[in-house]
Amino acid sequence: MKNILITGGAGFIGSHLVRLMVNKYPDYRIINLDLLTYAGNLANLKDVENKPNYVFVKEDVCNLEGVQAIFDEYKIDGVIHLAAESHVDRSIKDPFSFARTNVIGTLSLLQAAKTAWAGGGDYTDKLFYHVSTDEVYGSLELGGGFFTEQTKYAPHSPYSASKASSDHFVRAFHDTYGLPVKISNCSNNYGSYQFPEKLIPLFINNIIHNKPLPVYGKGENIRDWLFVEDHAQAIDLIFHKGKVGDTYNIGGFNEWRNIDLIKVLIKVTDRLLGRKEGASDKLITYVTDRAGHDMRYAIDSTKLHEELGWSPSLQFEEGIEKTVKWYLENQEWLDFVTSGAYMEYYEEHYGNR
Template structure:
């Protein structure tokens, strides 16, 4: 039995689905179901006794402690987080509450549970914390990619809150001996991605005939990682990662935002052509967001060297699979595009 936090969100849901598709070990899935937590992501697991969903907040210490005592997981995989930079700029308090205070309370409940285990179970237990490359700050065009030893320099309330959670996890290993692992990933994309992030926003807006908003001149660079590759990396780290270590997970796919949008438009022109013109005609450049990091890039050689992991997808193959998934899942997209989400997009992407 493993316990997953945030398993109804984008990366967490993909992890749960991939996990149960490849093995029989059950999953206790704890999610608060905020705006980005969506049980429709897990619809294919309905009736599957290996999936135990619990609607709860990681900050609810009593509930988490009771779940640990009841299910006795051999590992906790901590995905739960507020994760959108733009939202953190407009409302940072939720990010501190979930990412910092929530992680602290989860660690405290886990520490008490771990210390109650017998020697063998205590030795084999793992707490895997899923984090982001944004804790490292921003790179110039000729800087080397982020490595596991890059100094932290977070530039947004979101990345600062994730940096704080990383430090807490590290401290619980070094102070209490808790067997922790941390992964720092680059930008994920793929199925079930909430349409506030760049790739699903462009796909859904393009199909709806809306503007495709690009911050500034679109020259910001990100390293893109297909979500299934990320899930495979997490499984590998859980299985064989060295306790107390951090592993960077990247896709080796540095692309400018403008290049990403152009590629999506070209795929849609091929797969779902408009009656006239190209989807590129809908691109609009909007005012850049405050403190926008210029470039992220991940050096994932440690993960390859120690654990033999490499991404299976190129950006081109992964993005094609992503666009095809959205084209085939209109019902999911329609259900996600709530009134709250529409209001958010109007607030954020003002010309």
């Protein structure tokens, strides 16, 4: 049996990855380490929580002793590290918590892995996989090129600076101590179970409730969108087949101006709600642009496609339709999160946050 530690498994992408790994690899034991911050929600994992190869442990990645104890108790062979503070707007208000979780948290996991694995004599069949973002590469010109694995890091927000720093630490542990690592940098994800502070679930929820849709600046910033289950598949593939020490970019060549994406969201949501076409257009509200707002992200994932044969499984139109339907059919989940009831529930069941 392989013991795989997935951090941040109660979050958006982490919960999709945990579900995939628990179902696909009954011989693996999947240990989900998550602090259950405001972004963590075990309701994302209801369908796998009772599987015999799944374990949840509430822990802070920054607590080196606690993380080391988990390595010892569960004989961890592989790590897939997703736990992070992940919202750019929050990083602008509170950069320190991003440095703490994303930098110190990654460092303590690396240190725990090194101590546990080097103590065993060698690193055979061990792997530390770090999940990162395309935002570390900075911003692209409109109509310019793409981020490749060779693009120099140029982060602009405290979030992307903290992720860039964590990537550097992962590479440093590979180069200095020989720790077997892999890194992937992915574009913006969308899909079910995303915390509704992020654009797509926030806007679907606001359209449902006829609330304003706040658009930064003129809505001209461009993001490259990938369906979250395609990201999880790519992580699984890289974890098993990628080259140790390598970096892989993950993206679907799917660029959208924010305002165009919002119009698609309005159209699909109104249709599925049985509203007249354009009924919710009036909700669009232009607001002051985000400080240091990157203009364009676009990922070149040719390496992942050519070396490992990965391609996204869904066209964007199909993915958006599926996503809007999911939020409409799971309004109980949305209400549980937007009302804050989930925080009280986890405080009661898992102690203080």
